[in-house]
Amino acid sequence: MDTTPKRSARNEAGGLLTDLMHRVPGTQRVLLATGDGLKIAWTDQDAAEADKLAALMTGLHSLARGAFVTAAGGVRQVAVEHDAGGLFVMSAEGDAANPRLVGTLLGVVTTREASPGQVGFEMTRVIKGLGAQLAVQARDSQPAGRGQ
Numbered sequence: 001m002d003t004t005p006k007r008s009a010r011n012e013a014g015g016l017l018t019d020l021m022h023r024v025p026g027t028q029r030v031l032l033a034t035g036d037g038l039k040i041a042w043t044d045q046d047a048a049e050a051d052k053l054a055a056l057m058t059g060l061h062s063l064a065r066g067a068f069v070t071a072a073g074g075v076r077q078v079a080v081e082h083d084a085g086g087l088f089v090m091s092a093e094g095d096a097a098n099p100r101l102v103g104t105l106l107g108v109v110t111t112r113e114a115s116p117g118q119v120g121f122e123m124t125r126v127i128k129g130l131g132a133q134l135a136v137q138a139r140d141s142q143p144a145g146r147g148q
Contacts, residue, residue, distance in 0.1 A: 017031075090120070108123060
């Protein structure tokens with residue numbers, strides 16, 4: 001029998017996010033959120049700040065999708081460059097064959113010193129490392145207490 005302790009999906013995600021912070025100089029915050037704006041795991045910020053960043057990432061990703069509304073495919077990455085640093089949002093899309101799954105977004109906030117290429121590379125590693133854990137069930141659109 002395997003007695004190795006199992007890490008929860010949230011703990012594993014948190015560990016991968018922390019590893020990304022340590023591997024990329026200039027990384028300030030990292031956050032994993034559902035495609036509809038709920039935070040899953042985050043580093044170096046309180047829950048309220050993580051909620052704000054999750055909402056910002058979702059809105060930014062949604063705006064980018066709107067620019068390509070008639071194009072096939074999906075938005076893979078959005079990058080914002082600011083005098084103080086950058087915000088990178090990468091999509092780990094849901095399963096197009098299963099509308100009950102929503103995509104997941106990985107966001108990284110950096111200082112100017114961070115290398116955008118290294119940030120993108122490490123974000124891709126995190127997404128690949130999480131694999132199937134990135135599939136998130138869509139929320140039910142009916143308010144609680146209503147229905148059949």
